[in-house]
Amino acid sequence: MLKKILILILGLYFLTLLQTSFSVFFDVRGMVPNLVFIAVIFFNLFTSSRSWWGEISAFAGGFYLDVFSFSITGFFGLYTLILVSSALFIRFIFKRYVKIPVIKKL
């Protein structure tokens, strides 16, 4: 379990570096997809609401975005709070109102 969490955290770290140093060369009219956001939403949509994968990915992804991005407000932690809140909200909605297939092996 710990090994899987470490792989998730490292994966999000490399995704952040890829976003800030590689994919900037492939922007479309100055816009680059936020790969970390996409990954976090993916984890929250397709993993079981009983597990903590969504929340862990939101915390790690948000933390890396706070470190490697230049926040508009200057508040360190803004992206983390946004992603964690989004993760909790998605979990809340999916637990009560939506049923979709999840990745069971995680």
Next chain:
Amino acid sequence: MRISPKLKIGIIVIALITVFVFLNLTGFSKPVKNFFYSFSQPIQKTLWKTGDNVSDFFGGILEIKIMKKELEAVYLENQALRGQIAALKELKKENEDLRNALNIGLEKDFELELAQITGKDVSQDSILVDKGSKDGILKGFPVITSQKILLGRIGEVYENFSEVILISNKDSSFSAEIQDKDASGIVKGEGNLRLYLDLIPKNKEISKGEFVITTALGGIFPKGILVGEITEVKKTDIQPFQTAEIKPSFKIEELDSVFIIKHFAAAK
């Protein structure tokens, strides 16, 4: 005692908010960021170079026809510039002779610090460079390219790294003038690497293709640094001033290193 899920969530959110408020108030977020930047620098440099090479490769394939036409135009421009260089060399020699005769010392233009780009935030029009407070970098220092083209100025400074706020950032504004014309205005960033020159007096005739350079007004940037080229002029009867869209002269994809100006002589 069993804690309900809602309470668990509430505790998590409150704990997170407390931690981040603490980090922001104590300024501990800076060493944290600095640690991650130092640790990630080799990887970011490699990714930056790889991204540059890959985009050049695909860009070359997609734009062969356009590049051919541009090459022909550049060749002709090069020939014309060679002629101008010859004439300017004569003027330079004359200038040096006069300075020597009048005993005027040639002051160094700027005190520069070379820095490598390690990352970029597309959404914020800013980049990260590998020089920080331990290299004597302070907030507000101007940043230029090796071709003496204006890039921006230093925003946040960490121990080993600094953020450079590009001139196209929405918070950026500074005084500039149109080269060889008595017309000045304020350059403002629009985001997405776009800028415009505002508050140009309506009675001044300006046209596409003219160059915009910095003035010494406000002391933000040194005088005479190239900003960009006018691509469109907007003038209406109801507005008291005219505006001009500017294409910045720097190309962020081709930049690998920049110069931070630590000191420049103010205009007399």
